[in-house]
Amino acid sequence: MRLSPDAARVLNLIGVLAMVGVLAGAYVYQFAHQELPCTLCLLQRLAMVAVALGAAMNVTLGPDPRHYGVILVSAALGGAVSLRQTLLHINPFFDTTKGEPTLAATSNPPFGEPVFGLHLYVWGLLLFAVAILAVGIVMLFRGQFDRREPETGAIRRLGHLGVGLLVLMATAEAATTFMECGFGDCPNDGKWNWWLFG
Amino acid sequence: MMTLAFLLLAVGGVALWWQRARWSWATVVLALALGIAIFLGDVDFAQTLGLQL
Numbered sequence: 001m002r003l004s005p006d007a008a009r010v011l012n013l014i015g016v017l018a019m020v021g022v023l024a025g026a027y028v029y030q031f032a033h034q035e036l037p038c039t040l041c042l043l044q045r046l047a048m049v050a051v052a053l054g055a056a057m058n059v060t061l062g063p064d065p066r067h068y069g070v071i072l073v074s075a076a077l078g079g080a081v082s083l084r085q086t087l088l089h090i091n092p093f094f095d096t097t098k099g100e101p102t103l104a105a106t107s108n109p110p111f112g113e114p115v116f117g118l119h120l121y122v123w124g125l126l127l128f129a130v131a132i133l134a135v136g137i138v139m140l141f142r143g144q145f146d147r148r149e150p151e152t153g154a155i156r157r158l159g160h161l162g163v164g165l166l167v168l169m170a171t172a173e174a175a176t177t178f179m180e181c182g183f184g185d186c187p188n189d190g191k192w193n194w195w196l197f198g
Numbered sequence: 199m200m201t202l203a204f205l206l207l208a209v210g211g212v213a214l215w216w217q218r219a220r221w222s223w224a225t226v227v228l229a230l231a232l233g234i235a236i237f238l239g240d241v242d243f244a245q246t247l248g249l250q251l
Contacts (some may be wrong), residue, residue, distance in 0.1 A: 028210055042200050046233050053226050055215070060214050061222075062215065070226055077230060081237055135246035167211035181200060186222045 003141035005063055009039070009143060009155050012058040015071075015131070016162040019052035019171050022127065027172070029120065035112055036180050038188040040085045044124045047078025049170050051131055056166055059159040061142040068135050075131040082125035085111070203232040 003011075023045060030037060037045065054070030065173065089110045095102040110119050120125075138144075180186060187193060210225035 039236070041231055043237055043240075045209070045229050046200070046203050046229070050230055050233070051206065053207055056211065056214055057219075057222060057226075061219055062219065070230075073230060076216070077233055077237070084237075084241070112231055158243055163211055163215050167215065168210055170208035170211055170245075174208055176232060177204055178201040186200060 001141060002143035003138070005010070005144050005146060006152055006155050008063040008138065008141075009059050009159065012055040012063070013155075013158055013162045015055040015134070016052045016059065016166055019048050019055070020162075020165050023169050023173070026120065027176075029112075029115065033113055036187060038085075038111060039186045040081050040121070041111075041149070042080045042177060042181075042186060044078050044085075044121065047074050047081065047172055048124075049173060050074035051078065051128075052166050052169075056159075056163050059155075060163055061137070062147060065139070065145070070130060071135050073136075075128040079125060079132070082128060083122050085121035086119075086125055089121075111138055120148035171187035179193055199236055200225065200230060203229045203236070 026037070026045060029035075034093055051071050051074040054067050057067040057070060058064065091101075092109060093101055093103060096117070112120055115123065204226045206229035210229065213219075213221035213225060225240045
């Protein structure tokens, strides 16, 4: 079965918009619960933007195995960070200051409020796993790397829209990260104490 | 550092808008390298598997 370059572009554009949507949802959660993201949370957001950028490269510059490589490396980084954060909070009976188990139930509470039963870092792990699986499936199809097929005008315009939204999101992330962390380390207590307004 | 990483991706997106492939590649590679460096710096390798905040 053959996947045309334009069809591949559309699939990648869906990926870009999906990631932008997830990041927008994270902002809604952040401001609704008044919980600032931790360092690991911000790294996961960074990986999501990078995954979207890899997909945007397929949309704008044409499908290329190297662009899928960007998606995979970014998703691997994001998955590693998500996995670490999941494992850090997976045992609520662990005293992180002493590095040993304890019977005190609230010694290692989960970070943030759950969404539909799972915390955001677990959703992040699932998201990055889905991204890796999706790239694997899409790369089973040939034809998308045929550069003799020119891009249609409608795809180009939609691609511009997608990249524009991604640039807006990345810029917003940079701005809010600077407002939260300033020039130093980012806070990891989840409280609503912005560096800029401190 | 985190802010810089996001800024690099934003610049990469702008470069992509203008079809500047080389700039886009350079910024995304730098941003990912920075992200990996931040992640490795966050993990406390002195403890077993770094399972400590």
